[in-house]
Amino acid sequence: MTEIIGVPTVGKEIDVKRFYIPGVTVRAECPECGAVHESDLGVDYLSYPELGKPEPVYFICEDGEDHYVEFDVEVIIGLTIVLARSDEETPLNPLGITHDLSGPR
Numbered sequence: 001m002t003e004i005i006g007v008p009t010v011g012k013e014i015d016v017k018r019f020y021i022p023g024v025t026v027r028a029e030c031p032e033c034g035a036v037h038e039s040d041l042g043v044d045y046l047s048y049p050e051l052g053k054p055e056p057v058y059f060i061c062e063d064g065e066d067h068y069v070e071f072d073v074e075v076i077i078g079l080t081i082v083l084a085r086s087d088e089e090t091p092l093n094p095l096g097i098t099h100d101l102s103g104p105r
């Protein structure tokens with residue numbers, strides 16, 4: 001039998017200094033002036049993120065002083081056993097997660 005045992009531990013640090021997520025961009029609007037800021041996580045990165053824990057993302061708005069755009073993201077790891085291979089390209093869901101193994105919160 002081929003199986004996955006256990007779930008990633010919430011709060012466990014991913015020991016990666018530059019954790020890139022190619023293909024994913026986060027975008028947010030400045031609540032003060034409406035300027036749109038975005039960060040391509042294939043270029044920018046999270047540093048030593050903790051599984052299932054809030055990781056702060058923030059932008060400093062260049063249009064004004066004291067304009068900060070701040071929110072959190074969480075890294076959730078997915079793992080799937082591939083039982084049958086196919087040459088057919090199957091698009092992943094937007095986050096590339098095929099099975100949520102984040103465990104209880």
Ligand SMILES: [Zn+2]
Nearest residue numbers: 030033061067
């Ligand atoms: Zn602003």
